[in-house]
Amino acid sequence: MEVHYRIRKPIALEVRFRIQGFTVLLGESGVGKTTLLKALAGLVPAEGRPYGGLPPERRPVGYLPQDLALFPHMTAWENVAFPLRGGNRKERALALLNRVGLLEHAHKRPNQLSGGQKQRVALARALARNPEILLLDEPTSALDPLTKDQVLGELVELIRREGIPTLAVSHDPILARMADWLVVMGSGTILQEGPPEEVYSAPSQLLVARLLGYENLFPACIEPGGVEVNRVHLRLSLPPWAQPGDTAWVGIRAEEVIVVRQDRPPPLENILEGVLVSLHPEGLAYRGVFQGSIRLQILLPRHVQARLNLHPGQRLQVVLKPHYLHLMPGQMD
Amino acid sequence: MDPSFWIALRLSLEVALLASFLLLLVGVPLAWLLAFRRFPGKSILEAIFLLPLVLPPTVLGFYVLLFLGPEGPWVRITGLSWAFRFEGLVFASVLFSLPFALTAYREAFLALDRNLLDVARTLGSPWWKVWSKVVFPLVWPGLLSGTLLAFAHTLGEFGVVLMVGGSIPGKTQMVSIYIYDLVQALRFEEAARASLVLLGLSLALLVLVRLLEAKGRAWKSTTA
Known part of the structure; x- marks a missing residue:
């Protein structure tokens, strides 16, 4: 799915990127990730494709905000049944909870559930709408640091099994490693996108490299067959754009x-x-x-x-x- | 107990009940507006609504009397003469208790996690469903506690109702004025008994308010 959005307020941004499988949009805090997600859900005024101009209640998206926003006065199954219409709401809600592996917790209130369990209830509630895409805001933030990797891995696995294209925005590189498609966002614009192994191994610019955890980054002068850093010649194969005499940045993890x-x-x-x-x-x-x-x-x-x-x-x-x-x-x- | 005490108490309860109902009707939309909307002149409007909190009740009562009195604009516009009548008492009580109700209602709305409303909309709910299934179940303890507070406040008002209603026994003599009149007549024993009833009533109402506030907080802590 192609996304092309233009937002004026509260942050000015224009972005164009693809959502493909479990897509992670990585960016530092304040670049407008959450705003973009809200705009896709119809909660922030924006122009663009898809769903431009539709009110939130008519967009086929499943939106999971950072705090998940489970209704505190409802049990897990009542939360999941909220978007359902027609008969057998309880049975259908229970079936959805079963799909996310939480059937035994159906009668608990949100405050009786762990971070990971809340996340799955929120997922089941979003799935109840049969969304075309899922939108996840900082899915790592609600999780206990000790079990974060495992819980997150299970969540991503679950979403893959459902086969719904997903956009997860995050500043956490852990999540980026689990992506099928990685999009890196800078202030108000997209810096790079591609399969994660490609983006990780070949960041297109300094900002992307920093975001992806390149700790060794040096200004370099291009020479024939390599670069010079602090008067040391390092051999490497030069890409076509690199001309001897130019300055550039060289990085190594x-x-x-x-x-x-x-x-x-x-x-x-x-x-x-x-x-x-x-x-x-x-x-x-x-x-x-x-x-x-x-x-x-x-x-x-x-x-x-x-x-x-x-x-x-x-x-x-x-x-x-x-x-x-x-x-x-x-x-x- | 003197039968005129019961008449005065009944009048007070009727005025307070009707005023509280009207406050709920007027105050809830107003509080929503003040909690979530931005518009020019909002601060001035808020200050005007809070004015009865600091104004001497006699001053407020005096202006209401001028407004409702025989030469006042209310009579000219509507043809209704509300001064020294039950309607005038209710009108003045609504104004007098508005800051209490409004502040409590606004707090209840501000405690609401806005994400819940956003998510409810993305889950396909029209506004009336968001209100009936999400907003109302979460804010009703706050709305009710604000209304009870306004009710208790109206029950105990003195200056405003004295100015607007006079103290016509059986017609506009509310229980607080009745007690004052007893003391003026040096009937201390009866005044003490009547005061005790009012004290018990007010205490019971405030306990109820506290319990409801605790319930409101319980919801708030589970949204996080």
């Missing part, structure tokens, strides 16, 4: 900076020598800072740290493989 093993033959290129300034455990990995002619954030999987047994203050070599170095157009900021 912290987890893709590789520490050279002394017991192996050294790689041939893009080796940096320096000192490990710090190293801290981060979940099951280790996060460190490498200071050579370039300062780099590094993230080591625990099996690597188990083998190398690195400690702060130690001298080491890292390699920036050309394949993992990503070049983006742009002036220095």
